[in-house]
Amino acid sequence: MLDITCLGKTFEATAGAAHRALDGITLSVGQHEIVSLVGTSGSGKSTLLRIVSGLEAPSSGRVSLDGRAVEGPTPEVGMVFQEPRLMPWLSVRENVRLALLDLPKQEQEARIAEALDDVGLSRFAEAYPRQLSGGMAQRTAIARALVRRPSFLLLDEPFSALDSFTRQKLQQHLLALWERSRFTLVFVTHDVLEAVTLSDRILVMRGHPGRIHREIRVDLPRPRARTAPEVRALEEEIVAALDLT
Amino acid sequence: MAIEETERRVTLGWRETAAKAAVFSTLRLKGLLLPLGLLLAWEATSRLELIPAYLLPAPGEVFGELAALWRSGDLFDHILITGWRVALGFAVGAAAATVLGALTGSSRLLRELLDPTIQALKAVPSLAWVPLFILWFGIFETSKVLLIAVGVFFPIYLNLVTGILGTDRKLVEVAKVCGLSQLDLVRRVLVPATLPSYLTGLRAGLALGWMFVIAAELMGASEGLGFLMIDGQMTGRPAVIIGALILFALAGKLSDALIEAVSKRLLSWQDGYGETQETPNA
Numbered sequence: 001m002l003d004i005t006c007l008g009k010t011f012e013a014t015a016g017a018a019h020r021a022l023d024g025i026t027l028s029v030g031q032h033e034i035v036s037l038v039g040t041s042g043s044g045k046s047t048l049l050r051i052v053s054g055l056e057a058p059s060s061g062r063v064s065l066d067g068r069a070v071e072g073p074t075p076e077v078g079m080v081f082q083e084p085r086l087m088p089w090l091s092v093r094e095n096v097r098l099a100l101l102d103l104p105k106q107e108q109e110a111r112i113a114e115a116l117d118d119v120g121l122s123r124f125a126e127a128y129p130r131q132l133s134g135g136m137a138q139r140t141a142i143a144r145a146l147v148r149r150p151s152f153l154l155l156d157e158p159f160s161a162l163d164s165f166t167r168q169k170l171q172q173h174l175l176a177l178w179e180r181s182r183f184t185l186v187f188v189t190h191d192v193l194e195a196v197t198l199s200d201r202i203l204v205m206r207g208h209p210g211r212i213h214r215e216i217r218v219d220l221p222r223p224r225a226r227t228a229p230e231v232r233a234l235e236e237e238i239v240a241a242l243d244l245t
Numbered sequence: 246m247a248i249e250e251t252e253r254r255v256t257l258g259w260r261e262t263a264a265k266a267a268v269f270s271t272l273r274l275k276g277l278l279l280p281l282g283l284l285l286a287w288e289a290t291s292r293l294e295l296i297p298a299y300l301l302p303a304p305g306e307v308f309g310e311l312a313a314l315w316r317s318g319d320l321f322d323h324i325l326i327t328g329w330r331v332a333l334g335f336a337v338g339a340a341a342a343t344v345l346g347a348l349t350g351s352s353r354l355l356r357e358l359l360d361p362t363i364q365a366l367k368a369v370p371s372l373a374w375v376p377l378f379i380l381w382f383g384i385f386e387t388s389k390v391l392l393i394a395v396g397v398f399f400p401i402y403l404n405l406v407t408g409i410l411g412t413d414r415k416l417v418e419v420a421k422v423c424g425l426s427q428l429d430l431v432r433r434v435l436v437p438a439t440l441p442s443y444l445t446g447l448r449a450g451l452a453l454g455w456m457f458v459i460a461a462e463l464m465g466a467s468e469g470l471g472f473l474m475i476d477g478q479m480t481g482r483p484a485v486i487i488g489a490l491i492l493f494a495l496a497g498k499l500s501d502a503l504i505e506a507v508s509k510r511l512l513s514w515q516d517g518y519g520e521t522q523e524t525p526n527a
Contacts, residue, residue, distance in 0.1 A: 055421060072421075073422045073423075074424070077422075079422045085415050085419045087416060087434065087437065088515070088516065089514040090433070090437075098419070098433065101423075101424075101425060101426070128514050129514075129516075130515075144419075144423070
């Protein structure tokens with residue numbers, strides 16, 4: 001269970017002018033739920049995710065995971081960034097190992113093998129990042145985030161740099177992993193259709209500072225076809241809520 | 246996902262390494278073309294007596310002089326002492342630069358305390374230390390080694406600090422999210438990320454080491470390649486001067502090739518332009 005109460009974030013700019021990124025965010029995400037944050041750029045979606053991951057400290061309000069306040073990154077929370085962020089000097093195997101360094105060696109090997117198998121990269125364990133395609137690199141990043149078996153997986157526009165075919169494959173893949181592993185999934189996206197096909201709940205964020213403008217529940221059975229009329233209707237509703245004009 | 250496609254790329258990568266090795270050896274040979282051409286031109290110049298022999302002796306005379314020096318055992322001693330001075334000065338300078346660079350690179354406080362002074366010292370032309378070093382340490386080995394160490398220090402220090410500060414913040418964030426300990430952060434992220442820049446510093450430092458050993462030996466020495474040059478000048482033997490020059494070029498190139506070979510091994514993960522172009526002196 002993720003609880004966010006009255007969260008605010010203000011960045012102190014060097015010139016003295018402070019930039020308010022988030023204001024009055026209150027939000028709960030239940031176990032095994034998939035929640036997406038959709039919003040115009042600058043609405044603070046990524047900042048919100050970074051605060052939940054413990055990479056950024058809030059200026060006001062509080063964030064707790066299963067009742068414990070977030071004070072920094074923890075193994076409970078896996079994070080996938082917009083870019084794969086692999087260490088170019090480490091093989092796929094060693095990149096995934098980074099999340100496991102405090103575990104016994106044998107356990108590390110077993111978990112790496114399992115995680116690479118989950119994302120279909122077993123045959124590329126010894127490959128280096130420069131040899132991977134964009135989709136494979138991002139799957140390595142997902143393996144690195146999941147290998148620790150976190151209860152929460154945060155994804156910051158994880159598929160935005162991929163071509164649409166690879167993106168859809170990875171979305172399905174992620175759903176399959178989620179159905180099996182029971183983690184709570186919170187992700188930021190620009191892709192409204194992606195939000196509708198994956199999420200239980202969509203939070204539309206808007207404005208400077210960013211606030212939650214609308215909350216939309218998606219009660220459609222999975223898998224959801226991208227072309228289904230219900231999906232299209234929701235997509236239009238969200239685009240309207242974003243008020244892109 | 247186009248797994249087959251990527252698999253092909255991966256195996257291709259391995260095949261490329263073999264092809265690269267072949268390309269590399271021919272490039273090495275190409276690098277010899279210019280010196281050989283110059284040697285021929287030089288030989289021709291002396292055969293045609295375009296330049297008087299007391300200014301530019303024939304190649305044969307230069308190599309003969311070197312061979313004579315080698316047979317007497319003197320040349321080996323000169324090379325050995327010069328190499329030893331460079332090695333020692335390089336070790337001292339590199340060690341100091343590595344420790345100080347690591348400190349100022351990783352701690353903002355130390356950077357603010359130390360870096361301005363180090364930058365100011367950098368502005369002093371290194372040869373300007375000579376009088377002081379001679380006054381403090383005499384004209385023997387200590388002052389020479391220290392002068393070389395000063396020359397070696399700055400490029401290594403600057404490159405190391407630049408490398409540490411230039412480490413991708415995004416990768417450091419990954420380390421935080423993964424819960425890496427401070428030691429693992431240094432070992433698995435900061436050191437490899439800094440390595441390319443550090444190795445560039447080592448190469449530049451070594452080049453300066455060879456430069457400064459001459460300065461040190463010109464300022465007063467009884468052995469060494471620099472002394473050999475002075476001796477050749479005093480006794481009017483241009484063959485000796487040119488011979489020593491050639492030996493300096495060879496020694497510098499050899500030691501540089503050593504660092505380059507080590508760099509190539511350590512940085513094989515890099516995905517740079519030079520990797521595909523295979524420039525032998527990138």
